[in-house]
Amino acid sequence: MLLVTDTHARPIDPAKAPAMTEEVPFDLIELLFFAYRDFVGDPDRILSEYGFGRAHHRVLHFVLRRPGLTIAELLDILQITKQSLNRVLKELVETGYVEQRTGVQDKRQRHLHSTPAGEKLALSLVQLQAKRINAALDGVGPEAAPIVARYLAGLIDASERHKVLGFLAKPR
Numbered sequence: 001m002l003l004v005t006d007t008h009a010r011p012i013d014p015a016k017a018p019a020m021t022e023e024v025p026f027d028l029i030e031l032l033f034f035a036y037r038d039f040v041g042d043p044d045r046i047l048s049e050y051g052f053g054r055a056h057h058r059v060l061h062f063v064l065r066r067p068g069l070t071i072a073e074l075l076d077i078l079q080i081t082k083q084s085l086n087r088v089l090k091e092l093v094e095t096g097y098v099e100q101r102t103g104v105q106d107k108r109q110r111h112l113h114s115t116p117a118g119e120k121l122a123l124s125l126v127q128l129q130a131k132r133i134n135a136a137l138d139g140v141g142p143e144a145a146p147i148v149a150r151y152l153a154g155l156i157d158a159s160e161r162h163k164v165l166g167f168l169a170k171p172r
Contacts, residue, residue, distance in 0.1 A: 098114060
């Protein structure tokens with residue numbers, strides 16, 4: 001399946017390539033690489049002004065979307081180590097973008113909330129991404145949005161898909 005023709009693409013020498021059991025959609029793979037590069041590139045430029053990176057962006061995004069999210073829930077969403085999250089979260093707390101509140105029922109839990117500054121930054125980043133997504137949907141028609149959503153959901157590991165879709169269906 002070739003959707004995009006690239007006159008600079010190099011042919012693959014079958015003798016040097018591992019055996020392929022199914023057709024490889026190189027065009028779609030590369031489109032995903034480039035789409036992701038540009039999708040995160042706009043926020044990356046803003047985040048760099050704050051000394052932040054993509055990990056900070058992901059934390060800001062999910063804390064904005066799910067006020068009161070616990071650290072355990074965030075670790076499950078991001079699927080990163082506690083050590084990785086602690087470094088990023090510490091920076092966001094110390095710079096005043098995220099606050100941690102002790103759980104009312106379980107004092108061991110820490111619930112995460114955006115501060116006004118964190119909300120403003122997270123919304124500015126999501127607006128850039130929404131603008132890019134909406135422009136792309138305008139190019140193919142708004143009726144394509146559910147198809148795109150099903151396609152993207154299909155890229156998520158089957159073992160995680162139900163959990164992710166449930167998460168999306170229940171914003172706080």
